[in-house]
Amino acid sequence: MSPGVIVEVGGIPILLRPDDSSVHEAITQRFAGFLTDKPSSDPFELTMRLEPGGPTGAQEPRVVCGEDRWRFERGDFQAEWSPRSGRGWVRCKLASAPTVDSVVRILHSLLLARQGGFLLHSGSVIRNGRAFIFAGVSGAGKTTITRLAPPDVTLLTDEISYIRPGDAGYLAYGTPFAGDLGIPGTNVSAPVKALYVLSKGPRNIIEPLRNLEAATVLLRNILFFAEEPELVRSVFETACRFADRVPIYRLTFAPTPQVWELFK
DSSP: OOOOEEEEETTEEEEEEESSHHHHHHHHHHTTTSBOSSOSSOOEEEEEEEOOOSOOOOOOOEEEEOSSOEEEEETTEEEEEETTTTEEEEEESSOOHHHHHHHHHHHHHHHHHTTTOEEEEEEEEEETTEEEEEEOSTTSSHHHHHHTOOTTOEEEESSEEEEEEETTEEEEEOOSOOOTTOOOOOSOEEEEEEEEEEEEOSSOEEEEOOHHHHHHHHHHHEEOOOOOHHHHHHHHHHHHHHHHHSOEEEEEEOSSGGGGGGGO
16 A cells, blocks of 8 residues: 555645555646645545546436445545544546546545535635635536736646635635636635626626625525535535625636736
C-alpha cells in the first residue's frame, strides 16, 4: 500500500492511499498545486483500491448518509466513509483523474455541509485582496468572464468555487476543479466581496437581488448530492446565511474586457 498523497483543498487535507501506481499518478497529476507534506491539520483518510472490471459509465452520483457511515458511488467507483473516524475506502474501476476528482468533490461537499460551507457551480477570482464569485448555469458565462480577466486578477476556479465561513465573513479558496478554461485555480484564499449571478447581454448591468431570490439562486447552483433531511436542511440554512451576509447581484454582461471595470 502506498504511503499516500495528501491533497489539501479549502484548508481541508485528505490523505489518499492508492494501492496502484496508475491511481497514484492520476492523483498527482490531477491535484498538482494542491499536494502537501505539511497539512494544516490532521488529514482525513481514504484508502483507494483499483478493481477493474464490472460496469462503468457516467451515471449521476448516488449518496446515502447515515449517522455512522456515508456511502457514495457512481458507475466508475464505490466508496464508504466514517464521519466519526474520518476514514474510508474507495474501490475505483478506472485509474483516471475524473474518477478521483469526483470522489474528492463529493467528500468535500459532505464535509462542508457540516461546517457551514459549500461547493458552488461558479467561477471565482481574487482582485485587490477580495474574492469575487460568478455563478450561473452552463453557458451563462463563468469561463468567459474569467478568460477576460486582466493580469492583476488571481484565478481561483472557472468551474467549482470552494466557500467556507471565516472569522469575519466568508472565504473563497482556489480549487483544482477546472472547467472549459482548463486551468486549475491558484491555491490561495481571500474574503468574499460579492457574488454575481451571470447572464450575457448587449451591455453591462448590475442589479441587486433581495435575500429570498438570492438564496434561491444560490441553492440552484450549490453542488450537493445527499438527500438526507438533516444535511439538506443544513445546506438550506447555509445558503440563507450566506445570502444575508454577502451582497448578491444579477450581472448581465457583454463578453468584452470592459466588464472588469466594474470590479476595480
